[in-house]
Amino acid sequence: MNTNIYTHSQPTDTDNNALVLKTVAFFGRALDEYMRIFSLTHAHLRGRRVLDVAAGPSSFTAEACALGCDAIALDPSYGMTVDALAGHIQIDYANMFAQIRAKPHLCQLRTFASIDEAEGSRRAASARFLGDYAAHFVHGRYVGGALPKLPFEHGEFDLVLCGHFLFTYAMLFDYEFHVAACRELVRVSRDEVHIHPVSDTAGRVYQHLDALRADLLHDGIESELIAVDQAFFGFFPDLCGYELKSS
Numbered sequence: 001m002n003t004n005i006y007t008h009s010q011p012t013d014t015d016n017n018a019l020v021l022k023t024v025a026f027f028g029r030a031l032d033e034y035m036r037i038f039s040l041t042h043a044h045l046r047g048r049r050v051l052d053v054a055a056g057p058s059s060f061t062a063e064a065c066a067l068g069c070d071a072i073a074l075d076p077s078y079g080m081t082v083d084a085l086a087g088h089i090q091i092d093y094a095n096m097f098a099q100i101r102a103k104p105h106l107c108q109l110r111t112f113a114s115i116d117e118a119e120g121s122r123r124a125a126s127a128r129f130l131g132d133y134a135a136h137f138v139h140g141r142y143v144g145g146a147l148p149k150l151p152f153e154h155g156e157f158d159l160v161l162c163g164h165f166l167f168t169y170a171m172l173f174d175y176e177f178h179v180a181a182c183r184e185l186v187r188v189s190r191d192e193v194h195i196h197p198v199s200d201t202a203g204r205v206y207q208h209l210d211a212l213r214a215d216l217l218h219d220g221i222e223s224e225l226i227a228v229d230q231a232f233f234g235f236f237p238d239l240c241g242y243e244l245k246s247s
């Protein structure tokens with residue numbers, strides 16, 4: 001990995017090389033984007049119990065359940081009313097896409113033809129999420145909770161996913177939080193944990209990634225960095241997405 005992309009600087013309001021997110025955005029993607037960022041195939045999903053942590057308004061869980069997966073989503077915002085969540089979506093999507101349009105050089109659209117198409121996909125995902133949340137929150141498909149402590153038993157899930165939360169918001173959460181969160185994701189998984197990306201909103205790789213992987217290995221948790229041909233935040237054109245996979 002190219003060590004020149006490591007940095008200690010944090011984005012400021014005037015930083016043209018990062019999206020400035022002062023809080024964690026309530027922003028989410030559709031299943032097809034999850035399949036690419038987490039290197040998943042349908043065999044990972046069908047008939048398996050899958051947990052999406054920091055799921056936000058992603059439609060992954062709704063779509064995966066429709067495909068025969070036993071999927072559950074967890075987010076600190078779950079438990080709010082549908083109207084309150086819709087309000088968060090309205091505010092955070094407006095902020096996110098205003099910044100993306102102001103700093104288009106930060107985004108690798110990859111499979112999207114334009115920012116409009118990327119926005120359309122994510123807005124469709126959030127609409128599907130809201131409908132599914134309204135129908136299935138009472139059935140326990142959407143669980144309120146937050147890392148680094150998850151309300152699940154050891155090894156409850158075949159596969160655990162965590163997208164666009166850990167490492168993405170490294171400016172808001174310290175190293176100890178990241179290590180504890182990774183351990184907790186592994187605790188509730190009996191097979192694999194996939195985390196994406198391993199970089200922040202400027203595409204800069206998490207500066208403590210080597211130390212974190214060494215600490216996890218010390219606990220017997222092996223991890224593997226996997227290059228994926230999908231990364232939305234990418235200031236460095238030669239850096240494609242990286243996924244941290246532990247098993």
Ligand SMILES: C[S@@+](CC[C@H](N)C(=O)[O-])C[C@H]1O[C@@H](n2cnc3c(N)ncnc32)[C@H](O)[C@@H]1O
Binds near residue numbers: 024056057
């Ligand atoms: C940008 S969204 C990611 C949504 C989805 N995983 C994706 O990749 O499209 C980040 C989510 O992390 C959630 N979050 C914030 N603090 C958290 C915590 N301590 N544990 C778990 N999720 C958290 C936020 O509520 C937000 O919905």
